[in-house]
Amino acid sequence: MTTVKGDAESALTVKKSRFLGFACRAETERQALDALETRRKRFFDASHHCYAYMLDNGVSRFSDDGEPSGTAGRPILEAITKSGLTDIIVVCTRYFGGTLLGAGGLARAYFQCAWDTLMAARKIELVPSLTYRLTLPYDLWARALNALKKAGCIIEDAVYSENITAKICVSEGSAENALRQLKEVTMGQAVPEFIGTKLAEISRDSEGH
Structure with a gap:
């Protein structure tokens, strides 16, 4: 199996909305949710904390965290699947910039945020x-x-x-x-x-x- 070692981060701006990506290894759902909670506390004033995780045992979960259904968590999970990595969680934190991106724009932004983060990660x-x-x-x-x-x-x-x-x-x-x-x-x-x-x-x- 291929996973990540250490933490990885990225940043993306789309029409004044700021997307902050984070990825780390998570061998269990508890570890994944603990990592999510840490990000929520660190960026407590953010608009959304959307995430997805995939474990080596086949378990995967995702959340749009208030974004329109299917525009955030699923694109993040798709990025993880495309990368081939497992035992990993990716959290994409969004600060709303005042301009609506539309469903397609949101999905592309969240996918890109997740993908940039995964590409920045050290793989093992x-x-x-x-x-x-x-x-x-x-x-x-x-x-x-x-x-x-x-x-x-x-x-x-x-x-x-x-x-x-x-x-x-x-x-x-x-x-x-x-x-x-x-x-x-x-x-x-x-x-x-x-x-x-x-x-x-x-x-x-x-x-x-």
Whole structure:
């Protein structure tokens, strides 16, 4: 799945109406609604806070927040769908500029606001990954670390004591190659302990190498 990392914002002016776009990751409906509430409090004097969110489990919701039906929330959701992103909420806050935009104009403005925000967002890909715990003596760590990084692994929670213990996370497609390289550079001394699976941010450039 592809989602966003961190927050993204944009601004758009159409016939004196000001549209402020915001997007962030939301893994649950509660997280999405919390993000919406934060925007409402920040821009408490705005005319509308229209939004849409789409979760990776297929759940999606949208709201026109007082705008004519179908002119705001749905175009925002369409922008999210077009982007291919999931686990995300987009909020488009409008300050009315005194000129009516009409149904078509509103729909275009909200879509553009959402799209600009999505294009400004930093995208990450989360892939099914395997996590292991690895313990090695100091004299083998540098070689092991270099091999693991070349194989596309992420090193987490390294603890330096008598030996070095760390978690390694690697995509399912790269795991076999990573473990083979680790075994070679440590002359069989590395015996990773499998912990479990999760969705993790993994560099796709390393897949299959």
